[in-house]
Amino acid sequence: MTLTIEYLLLGTSGLLLLSVIASKASGRLGVPALLLFLVIGMLTGSDGPGGIHFDNPWLAQSLGVVALAFILFAGGMDTEWASVRAQLGKGMMLSTLGVAITAGLVGLFARTILGMSWLEGLLIGAIVSSTDAAAVFAVMRSRHVSLRSPLKPLLELESGSNDPMAVFLTIGLISLLTGASTSVTDLLPMFVRQMVLGAAIGYGIGKVMVLLINRLRLEYDGLYPVLTLSLVLLTYSGSAWLGGNGFLAVYLAGLMMGNSEFLHKRSLTRFHDGLAWLMQIAMFLTLGLQVFPVQLVPVAGTGLLLALFLMVVARPVAVFLTLAFTALSLREKTMVAWVGLRGAVPVILATFPLLAGIAQATMMFNLVFFIVLTSVLLQGTSIPLVARWLKVEARLPRRLEASPVWNAPTGLKSGLVEMTIPESSVAVGQRLLDLGLPKSTLVILIGRKGQCFVPDGSTVLEANDSLLLFTDQASSFRLRALLEARHSFEGKNGSAGALSTG
Known part of the structure; x- marks a missing residue:
């Protein structure tokens, strides 16, 4: 059968519709929606009943990077600076030092138990070092449970800011493996440049976004989402082109914009929230298509060992060392340690070694995919129970919505x-x-x-x-x-x- 645009649109629309329905079912099943999106992608692939053969790491990575940029921007817009400001120090420590400690411990385990080289073990550790607390909050909202302060803003800040560190470590280790860099000291200037430029560009463009929306006075309201969409892409690509960290830039731009007053704020926030969901569905479906389930069976034992070590040892040690001198109680630190859910970012980063031609790249991708599935199944489903057991849960507050009766002008505070x-x-x-x-x-x-x-x-x-x-x-x-x-x-x-x- 010839693949026409009609068949392509029919398949795409069917997968999107099935994913939306699956997101509703995720609340009843008590599992994150991302797991169901991945499963749908895997079932649609060549090893499933769908029979679609998809093996294009470049396309999967490109879609994942674009999707992640919009997801981080929407996450920044939805972050209330007033609530996370008090947790800034702890959040930054978790998203930098905590990520590095996690990567180092997983690398040590991979070298000792699995016989990998130091750089290969550290690369796997870097790939799985970032967390996805957004999936955690989705599970807890479906169970009508939340976390008391300061845990919720702390985890919200960590999940939005730890991806840039994981990306830096992954790219840096790949450059060492491929010979592009000859020493770890070569990575230090790159780290400073990426973080400083990414933060400066994100802050600056976030301010510019607000200024443009308030001053341009476009003829058609429908052009405002187009304006913000183009600025998000400009923020990521411009920062990456100049040597900055694009993911940090888009998150900070969203944070600056979401905590400012501008025209059509409610409609633009909802637009980017919906766009983020579309990007998540498209990304998870594509990543699910990219993996071949039959290749997961040979790495199941190794993947399970790595996943358990990450959840039970690496993440808790990183959290307790990083938060050792904070006022958080033992129960609160334990909860932060358990909320180390791995999501889409590790799977996206696992495509980087594939494109770089690393010797064991395929095995690494399958290991990371298995680790993510294990983390979602074990941690994602147990978060509400652990929160109640540690007595750190709080009744889920009703989300405050702007009144649909009237949109205040931007000049009115x-x-x-x-x-x-x-x-x-x-x-x-x-x-x-x-x-x-x-x-x-x-x-x-x-x-x-x-x-x-x-x-x-x-x-x-x-x-x-x-x-x-x-x-x-x-x-x-x-x-x-x-x-x-x-x-x-x-x-x-x-x-x-x-x-x-x-």
């Missing part, structure tokens, strides 16, 4: 937001007058049991009340903390005897 009062909130049973709302906050409407009314100072709040507020960003953070504060104990009459923000 305040806007409409909706918040819901949890059943355990200290605000339950209190009058608005006694709640101590921020001065810049106005409660416009209260939704209660299907009805809305305009409150006054004497209005007594009830559990599950939905509040429509006019407030600024800083006040919304304080107000959320206030509404989510819980009773520490109940008096005989049911009133709060003491307040706690735990």
